Amino acid sequence: MGSFKGHVLPGSMFLLVGLWHTLNSITNYVENPKAFRARVWHPVRCFSGKTRCLELYILLVGTFTDMCIEFFYSTHLKFTVNGAINTNHLNDFEHAAMLLMFFLFVIVVLISENTRWLPLPEGSLFVVAAMAFTAEFLLFYFHSTNHHGLEGRYHEILVLLIGLCIVCALLSAAYPENFAADMLSGIALTLQGAWFYMIAFTLYGPLMPDGCSDVRDEIVCIGDSFEVRGEAVAHIQLAALVPCLWVLILVAYGLAAHFWGHPDVFHPPSSEITDFRSGPLDSPMSAEH
Template sequence: MGSFKGHVLPGTLFLVVGMWHMWCAIVRYISNPKSFRVRVWNPVPGFGGRLRYLELYVIAIGGFIDLCIEFLYSTHLKIFVHGVLNPTHMNNFEHSGMLLMFFIFGVITLLSEKTSFLPLPEGALCFIASAAFTAEYILFYFHSTTHKGLEGYYHLILVLLIGLCILFTITGALLPTSFPVDLCSGIAITLQGLWFYQTAFVLYGSMIPDGCWLKGDEITCRSTEHEIRGELLANFQLFVQVLVVLVGVVGAYIFAEPRFGRSTLVGSYNPEDS
């Protein structure tokens, strides 16, 4: 069983990175469709280049902070018991492994972009990012925490969204000039972040379905009918989130086209600039 904060913190990281990825993919494509290339990360323009690598720092530092919370704070430093990993906190150890992968991705990408020690092509960085998403997928699919009932259904949807992140990240390495692939990658990451939020508010917050409640470390429903109603509600919530994100993408494209399109005067915004 997780917690409200344990879902909101990673959800915020995924949501921010996903929205930034979608926006930059749209702007880069509108600016010059013929030279468009898939990017696993996007620099922040302006400010004399001081914020160019902000996204990577957010991923690396955010992942490291969350890693410390899961591995050190949540376990109260009781990591080993009788010479083995504390079985009481296996959930936290698994989360730590997932976060470690995203931290490694951020650090490797920073080394590749800022130094000459580890120069890697964009395709290789895409595969490293997909490895981090794969670790996350395996974590939630083979979780030591028994996800049953309504809790299991929300985490099943989360696993499906993580699978989409893996799919589009790998496809980005194989189709490096595809705008739809790059955009869908950002959409999948955004939806994952939103679903972390949705799970937090439904399972641990004020949006828990009628007839269900949090009892100890488990979500309990009064009857099978109440559980099914909660699952149907989850389907509707996912539909709303997909619709909102797609409307947001269309709105962002309409907003960006007259400002950053090819007909715009020289000096228009370009995420590659720093």
């Protein structure tokens, strides 16, 4: 069982970073399609010096703070009981371990991008990001908290979205020049953050489906029909979330192309245009006639 804040806090981080990544990916592409390269993070253009890494600093502080909350505050410093690990807080330990991976990811990016101590080749940072998402995937897949019923369905969808983040990160590592792969990474991250919000407001907030309630830290539905109805609501939420996000992205792409678009965005290079009218004239059959 989780909590409203426990889902809103990480959801906010994933949602904001996902939107930031998607918008920067679009802007970088429309400005110069031929020179486009995927980036695992994006500097703030209006800043200079170290402040250009504002995204990384926010992630660093956010992951560290959330990790400390899970490991120290949520456990009340009761790490062990009679010399053994405190099983009442396994959930908190798992969350802290997951956040540690994202914290280490940010550290690696900062060292690699701003120093000469860790000159990683292109695409390696996406692999590190995929490893962090893999840790998150394994956490929710083999969770000590037994998610079942309606709560289990929401977390099953979350696991699928995390898996999508892993695939997109690996695609960006393999094809850094591919705009679609990089944009999908941002979309997957945004969807994950938005779904954290869906979980928070549905299971721990005012959108709890009829016939279901929180009973002793467990989501319980009156009968199977109410549980099936609640799961259908989850499917509808996901089905509505995806097209809404796509519309926003298409609008953002159109605006970015209008204000900052390179000519190649509107008109492909002449070498890529096929003159179909001259095709038949150049064919062997045409030469015979």
